[in-house]
Amino acid sequence: MPTNNEIAKILSETADILEIQGAIVFRVRAYRNAARVIENMTDKLSDIVARNPDELNSIRTIGKTLHDKIIEFCETGKVEEFDKLKESLPPGLLEMLKIQSFGPKRVKLVYNKLGIDSVNKLEEAASEGKIRVLPGMGEKSETKILKSIRDFRTLQTDRKPWAEAEEILQNYLGYITKIDGIHHIQPAGSFRRCRESVGDLDILVTCNENAGGIIQHFAEYPEVLEILAQGETKSSVVLKSKIQVDLRVVKPESFGAAMQYFTGSKEHNVALRALAKDKNMKLSEYGVFQNDESIAGKSEEEVYNAIGLDWIPPEIRENRGEIEKAKNHTLPNLISLDKIKGDLHCHTTHTDGSASLPEMAAAAKKLGYEYIAITDHSKAVTIAHGLSAERLLDEIMEIDKFRGQNPGIYIFKGIEVDIMADGSLDLDDEILSKLDFAIAAIHSRFGMNSDEMTERIVRAIQNPYVRCVAHPTGRLIGERIPYEMDISKIISAAKENDVALEINSSPHRLDMNESFTFQAREAGVPICINTDSHSPDGFLNMRYGINIARRAWCTEDNIVNSWSLGKLKSWFKPPKEVVQCELF
């Protein structure tokens, strides 16, 4: 059965094709809206279809036509009309849409006038000066196209975002475990290490004796596109979703050693084996051996302990100093989802959220949170119906009233205030002073050079009411590269001014990324893990941000929203002391 992402993808590609063909914008938008809603749903659409297709009718943005198409896709694995649409266009045209500043009109223009039907041909034509003769195009357009194509290529990757890999994996595990005889089944590899993206999936299984049957069953999964290898204890397949999955069947007494071995990373394992050798031991996927005798292997703890180490959490097995710490019993106590006490970035129907303030508060309370901050958009983000000072005052009043009536969860008064091109904010200090805190963010003018962008963000950090910078680099995974900026200067300005940097947990952003977070934590910058939720379901994305934070060695001390309500209240108390930073 297709995943939500796969259904969303087919709808969104239909929208792309219709757009190039010149369909009316609202029809195109209907497909896009549905794709977005489906992508963000927590319930699996294919489950709903299997249970009761009529339930689809209650989902916003899915009407009669899309209802039928989704059922067709779930039942037959394809949508006839989509296949026809796809055949009507050269395949390269859709790829060209991914080039920044290249939309459907321009794709159509270069295709009709110059026969350009691929990114490669577009690049060739642009570098030969053939684009500038077209109406509405000029020399600058060509330069821009060439730069956009370079950016596009750096974003191209075979790896899947972790969240997408997780969905594929969960479905596969659900299928595999239907066969009898499996003792343990666990994912390993970079997925278990929670890397931001995953190249292939590794699954480990222990069983009684039916190894052959399990391997056979594994390869018969209906989503398998190609079987690469199939032996007695190992099979590799490629799924229709274009990801390779390896299954290994191991003996129970070796399960821990195999988990350790196949979880990696390679660098971590090389260092571990060297350490074992120093102690006259041998470490392999079958266990720890001394004089050819197995002394450990059943569990990972046993394996690590046998070579004199504490067990190391998978997320930090990258040979970045964790082995030394495990030796000295000084490994960090990594942050985890259960330590999170609230979410400090979310939206309501006051701007572009889909749920009211009480609904968002109720959803947060249900998760066991002690507090949340409501941070709707400010006026510059017109598309989100951003708040003017007057409308923000209304929201503040609503929060005051809500606080009085709902002792179970504390609502911080916040705003996601926009950083203008010059680093000023689009709301003045007078209104900001009425809030608990402001979280500053960029939503426009992404193309500034590094010096300008760095100065812009540092100026915002130096505003007395700003306590956090949201999605600091602006990257959208697979879609937009991060802004040019000097990360070390941002980090030191944040540190000097005691301003937090955000890990935005949206699976499309994951911004800051792991390396930025690592540097920020080492510098002692407070870190928020927020979801930027626009609906109650959005809160569930927190775990993706947790993955990043754990990989960056963050502990409770580092993570602002694991602090107690009291500690947070006293930290917020605006205005803060501003430290001017020397930039250049």
Add this chain to the structure above:
DNA sequence: GCCGTTTTCGGCCCGACTGTTTTCAGTCG
């Protein structure tokens, strides 16, 4: 293509930015 106290037709988030143009089309969020 979706949706509905404006309800089965006629609306649908809309302003900023860019690069091309002399007033605007295309793209983006």
